[in-house]
Amino acid sequence: MRIGSAKQTYAADEAIFKTNVQRAWFGALVALLILFPFVSSDYWQLLACLIAVNVIAATGLMILTGFTGLVSLGHAAFMGVGAYTAAYLSNHFALPFWLTIPAGGFAAAAVGAIFGIPSLRVKGLYLALTTIAASFILQSIFFNWTAVTGGARGLTIEPASIFGNALVTPGAIYWIAMPIAALTIWWARNLLRTRVGRAFVAIRDRDVSAELLGIDLLRYKLMSFALASFYAGMAGAVWVYLFRVITPESFRLIESIFFVAAIIVGGLGSVRGAIFGAVFMTLVPELLKIGASDLAPYWPDAVKLLSPVRTIVFGALIVGFLMFEPLGLNEICQRTRQRFALWPFRT
Amino acid sequence: MNPAFLDFIEFSLSGLSVGALYALTGIGFVVVYKATRIINFAIGEFMMIGAYFFFGLAAQAALPNWAAIILALIAAGTVGGFLERLIFRRLIGESAISVFMVTIGLASIMVGLVEIAWTADPRSLPTFLPDKPFFVPLGSAEAFLASKNGWSFIIVAAIMAAFITVFRFWRGGIALRATAADQQAAYSVGINVPGVFSFAWILGAITAAAAGILVGSISGISSAMGAIGLSVIVVVIVGGLDSLAGALVGGLMIGWLESMASLYIGGEYKQVATFVILLLVLVVKPYGLFGTRDIERL
Numbered sequence: 001m002r003i004g005s006a007k008q009t010y011a012a013d014e015a016i017f018k019t020n021v022q023r024a025w026f027g028a029l030v031a032l033l034i035l036f037p038f039v040s041s042d043y044w045q046l047l048a049c050l051i052a053v054n055v056i057a058a059t060g061l062m063i064l065t066g067f068t069g070l071v072s073l074g075h076a077a078f079m080g081v082g083a084y085t086a087a088y089l090s091n092h093f094a095l096p097f098w099l100t101i102p103a104g105g106f107a108a109a110a111v112g113a114i115f116g117i118p119s120l121r122v123k124g125l126y127l128a129l130t131t132i133a134a135s136f137i138l139q140s141i142f143f144n145w146t147a148v149t150g151g152a153r154g155l156t157i158e159p160a161s162i163f164g165n166a167l168v169t170p171g172a173i174y175w176i177a178m179p180i181a182a183l184t185i186w187w188a189r190n191l192l193r194t195r196v197g198r199a200f201v202a203i204r205d206r207d208v209s210a211e212l213l214g215i216d217l218l219r220y221k222l223m224s225f226a227l228a229s230f231y232a233g234m235a236g237a238v239w240v241y242l243f244r245v246i247t248p249e250s251f252r253l254i255e256s257i258f259f260v261a262a263i264i265v266g267g268l269g270s271v272r273g274a275i276f277g278a279v280f281m282t283l284v285p286e287l288l289k290i291g292a293s294d295l296a297p298y299w300p301d302a303v304k305l306l307s308p309v310r311t312i313v314f315g316a317l318i319v320g321f322l323m324f325e326p327l328g329l330n331e332i333c334q335r336t337r338q339r340f341a342l343w344p345f346r347t
Numbered sequence: 348m349n350p351a352f353l354d355f356i357e358f359s360l361s362g363l364s365v366g367a368l369y370a371l372t373g374i375g376f377v378v379v380y381k382a383t384r385i386i387n388f389a390i391g392e393f394m395m396i397g398a399y400f401f402f403g404l405a406a407q408a409a410l411p412n413w414a415a416i417i418l419a420l421i422a423a424g425t426v427g428g429f430l431e432r433l434i435f436r437r438l439i440g441e442s443a444i445s446v447f448m449v450t451i452g453l454a455s456i457m458v459g460l461v462e463i464a465w466t467a468d469p470r471s472l473p474t475f476l477p478d479k480p481f482f483v484p485l486g487s488a489e490a491f492l493a494s495k496n497g498w499s500f501i502i503v504a505a506i507m508a509a510f511i512t513v514f515r516f517w518r519g520g521i522a523l524r525a526t527a528a529d530q531q532a533a534y535s536v537g538i539n540v541p542g543v544f545s546f547a548w549i550l551g552a553i554t555a556a557a558a559g560i561l562v563g564s565i566s567g568i569s570s571a572m573g574a575i576g577l578s579v580i581v582v583v584i585v586g587g588l589d590s591l592a593g594a595l596v597g598g599l600m601i602g603w604l605e606s607m608a609s610l611y612i613g614g615e616y617k618q619v620a621t622f623v624i625l626l627l628v629l630v631v632k633p634y635g636l637f638g639t640r641d642i643e644r645l
Contacts, residue, residue, distance in 0.1 A: 071444050118626065122633045125386050125447055129584055130629050132577070133622035140619040253577075257451055264448060308462035315455030322445050322452070323437060 046170035052177035054278040060231020062274035068224040069204030074131035077138035080251030082108040082233025097160035104237030105230040112229020142248035154247030267328025276329040356490045358610040364496035366602020367503040373594030375554030381527040382547035389454035391576020397423040397556020398563035412475040427552025469569035499561040587638025
């Protein structure tokens, strides 16, 4: 709550940017994102693309888990559906990326809606387990439907091209990944200000009450699953153009757990949380890697310990945030802002 | 004797012996769930640390097998008790999903620690089971059952019998069942409910560790062996999360079905078959075969 910002209309209350300071910061962020590829190395551009992909997928999962309250541990598998669809359409029909990426989203949405059907019958942890089942069943399809997925050997895909120029480097893919990430965040943010978004939140808070209020649970739960999977599918399709090789190994249960961990660490129940979480959880392993290679000259075991330490840090972040900061990075950010906004008063 | 039928019998026997281990681990899960309503996704990792403790004590510290087993079980129980006291007791009242995610995080931490202590390479446990295979007479032929599988089946049966006796007659077992039935009522008749929580975690960890040692002695250990936990989760869902009998029946059933799937469809479809069964059970009977139905009030 800011001092001296009493709202006088509902429109003002629902506005995304409430003050000019916020608009200025947002402008600075946009400028930074546009300038970024011109001043960074290939490595950081690749990382930025990966972050963009993870942000898209995490935003989708946030709609499903953070707003509708349905936990999914199959998100990476839906990402895989989008990835394979985009690769198949590109390889067999030579469709351009601006068609295959949405097509990947729609294919994943259809599959997601099918696996969302048990959510009508079971909820909470049981639902989490049915989505694990979805994850394994899709994984098995990726492995065994060799005609489409290339089986265990996987597929390779031609680079995306625009006006005949192939987009090969991460710096080029950045111009696909980042705008899509921005677009999907914008959709998600606006979705929550509509009837559909409020219906999702009502279902999360108490599904029985929501149904009594006239919200069609069947329709909205499936819609939430389809929407989340659509995001995952788009993320998967962008991912394919980034790496241009795809194997079933890329979409295992652990990747799905990664996305749930990302939105928990970021802060459940806010789009900003999804962004924070995806950025943070993508960067932490990379920072550990950099730290390990910096330590290696003085302590030869550092590189060998990297993989177990990453596993431990991943688990410790989940446990630590759930125990000590259940609202995640978003809450830390809000608290810090509050402190500055109210200074010199104590919060 | 028809060889196809002999195959069927042999696969059934080995499937049932794997199923018995699922059932034992499932019991470690159900005990914790009954008392505390926590879904312990780290159950496979509890098996793993039990097996690695045994490996460390028997193969590396060169203790006699019986002493190593006892110490490994005690160590696993201590880990379970500590985790309950330090983490899960503070999470009482948090949403079930958060606690579930905490167990996923713990699983990851345990895998990392084991990899630091013993590296990720697969190891084999010292043998402590007799190695004379079982031959089940079957008309003119004999069905073969590997010794380790047969003995672990017998050991599991003995542990199960002990469990049922404890739950039926011992005060602590009755206190646990009372807490499971109604926490408030258990408090008001003077049962130490937090104590029951600790006890359930210790017991669950010991049971899982025992299963882990048996699994490890059959197929070796590695830091990825916690993946068995997924099959165990399917077992307890099919059986009903809060039912010991359900874990027993579900374990034998899933073990047998996995074995049948690898005989008739192919080994790579084993896990998929399990999860298809899970989906079917959840759609038809969401609370499992023997689980208690939750009734929701507004």
